[in-house]
Amino acid sequence: MSEPRVGILIGSESDRPVMQECLKRLQDLGIEAELLVSSAHRNPEATRAYARAAQESGVRVLIAGAGMAAHLAGALASESILPVIGVPLESGPLRGMDALLATVQMPTGLPVATVAIGGAANAAILAAQILALEDADLRARLIAMRAGWKAK
Ligand code: RP5
Numbered sequence: 001m002s003e004p005r006v007g008i009l010i011g012s013e014s015d016r017p018v019m020q021e022c023l024k025r026l027q028d029l030g031i032e033a034e035l036l037v038s039s040a041h042r043n044p045e046a047t048r049a050y051a052r053a054a055q056e057s058g059v060r061v062l063i064a065g066a067g068m069a070a071h072l073a074g075a076l077a078s079e080s081i082l083p084v085i086g087v088p089l090e091s092g093p094l095r096g097m098d099a100l101l102a103t104v105q106m107p108t109g110l111p112v113a114t115v116a117i118g119g120a121a122n123a124a125i126l127a128a129q130i131l132a133l134e135d136a137d138l139r140a141r142l143i144a145m146r147a148g149w150k151a152k
Contacts (some may be wrong), residue, residue, distance in 0.1 A: 003058035006033040006127050009050065009076065011066030013037055015089055018120050019065040022087070025124035029141055031131060040066070040075040047072065051079035061127040064112075065120065067091025070099035073112040083130055085123045086112040 006026055010019050019035060026033040038047045054062060062080060064073035065087035073086030088099035096117035104114040115122040125142075132139040 002032050004032045004034040005059060005131060006031055006061050006063060006124075007050065007054050007059040008033060008035040008063045008065070009038045009047065009072055010035065010064075011037075011039045011041075011070065011072050011089075014091070015065050015067065018089055018118055019087065020120075022063060022065070022120035022124045025121050026127065029124070029128050029138065029145070031128060031138070038072075040072040041069070044075070047075055048079050051076045054080055055082055061085065061130050063087065063123045063127060064103075065089050065123070066103070067096065067099045068094070068102075070102040073103050073114070074106055074110065077106065077110045077112050084112050085126055086114045087120055087123045088114065088117045090118055 008022055010016060023033055023035045038050055040047050062076045062082050063085045064076055066072040067089035068091050070088055073084050077084040086103035088096050088103045090096035100117055103112055106112045128142055132142055
């Protein structure tokens with residue numbers, strides 16, 4: 001197996017069921033990916049170390065899924081020049097609105113491409129589209145995927 005091209009981090013084990021869909025979509029498109037739990041708040045050192053080492057280890061896109069005070073995507077963006085996609089997750093009394101605002105409202109210069117609350121599938125597809133800029137086979141698979149939707 002080759003090195004993962006997409007690194008997916010989640011803030012808690014409780015985020016795994018939703019973000020598993022992101023991993024599955026990537027794998028269905030033939031993209032090597034890994035999904036790890038690493039909280040920006042509860043394990044900041046490991047999160048920082050992952051972000052700093054990601055590009056060197058072959059990762060080309062980072063995806064972060066977190067709920068509530070969701071700073072995981074922003075933490076990755078602050079430590080890496082790789083594109084970062086944020087997935088705000090529904091969790092707690094505000095049901096994802098808190099995570100949406102925490103993820104999307106990044107300061108100028110440190111963007112996080114934020115998808116919808118619970119948008120794990122779109123995060124995977126956006127990551128695939130970024131990788132497809134340099135990968136004609138993947139581009140063909142994405143076009144075929146869209147054609148399949150049209151047929152449905
Ligand atoms: C966030 O708080 C996590 O990303 C999760 O969405 C939420 C709840 O975490 P747990 O209390 O289930 O660990 O940090």
